[in-house]
Amino acid sequence: MNLRGKQKRYLRSQAHTMRPLFQIGKDGIDQKWIKQVNDALEKRELIKVNILNNCLLEVDEVKEYIEANSNIQVVQTIGHTLVLFKQSSKKNNRSYSIEVAKI
Template identity: 35%
Template sequence: MNLSNKQKQHLKGLAHPLKPVVMLGNNGLTEGVLAEIEQSLEHHELIKVKIATEDRDTKVLIVEAIIRETGACNVQVIGHTLVLYRPSKERKIVLPK
């Protein structure tokens, strides 16, 4: 699923007041963390994930792995925070055209 710039801007606005619902710790990206991200995406559609790593390359690899495994769209990455969007069966967020 590809998002247009207008849709990304809309999602960024909706994500701004959100707090991270999933936080990656020292163990990195585990099965449990992926399951939590899946569950959160199904429930909320738009979530923030906090990635606690100082290495930029590692962070990029983690972000790519999360997107690949969950099938979600990367809305943006700011600092250590990743914003993900994936529509659920009962859509809660209406995207602009």
């Protein structure tokens, strides 16, 4: 699902009150971390990720790595926080993607 501007705006508004679910520290990110995030997105569809100050990677590098190595979309980056979205493959877990499809 390729997101348009209005769809991203809706997802940003939904993520506004969320707290970060994952953190990226000095160890950086790898395929194991991507799998854990992917599993969380399978249940929630929308999460926030916080990049800690001791992380050796820049925000843009993290964003590029996530988008290149998975089908997760980065909806927004604010400072050291990323908002990630992925449509769930299970219909029971789809809440945000149903609303996004209507926009």
